[in-house]
Amino acid sequence: xTGPASANTYAAGQSDRRxxxxxxxxxxxxxxxxxxxxxxxxxxxxxxxxxxxxxxxTIVAGAALATLGTRxxxxxxxxxxxxxxxxxxRIANPGTTDMVFIEVQxxxxxxxxxxxxxxxxxxRI
Numbered sequence: 001x002t003g004p005a006s007a008n009t010y011a012a013g014q015s016d017r018r019x020x021x022x023x024x025x026x027x028x029x030x031x032x033x034x035x036x037x038x039x040x041x042x043x044x045x046x047x048x049x050x051x052x053x054x055x056x057x058t059i060v061a062g063a064a065l066a067t068l069g070t071r072x073x074x075x076x077x078x079x080x081x082x083x084x085x086x087x088x089x090r091i092a093n094p095g096t097t098d099m100v101f102i103e104v105q106x107x108x109x110x111x112x113x114x115x116x117x118x119x120x121x122x123x124r125i
Contacts, residue, residue, distance in 0.1 A: 009111040019122040044092035047119035053107030062099030
């Protein structure tokens, strides 16, 4: 497939370091991306939303503080949450050890360009 209906700029093996930790793409295909994301103690991702993708997060190590809309809630290893396309969200690691989660992105366009940062602790807006 080609064109916007299957636009995916991620590839398995791709990774990046961020001020809050790092991410790595475990798998990618038409309409989906699977990432492993490690967040250092005290790390917090930007408050953001996406126009083209939904996300599902599953915590696999440590504990997380998730924000979804105006609601904040804790997630422990083995717990998960769903983020609808367009929903304002963020995740943070309030603990003293690394927090790791698996993020499954689904949607017609999967790209780092589909991050609209609304607030960022690291000055990336």
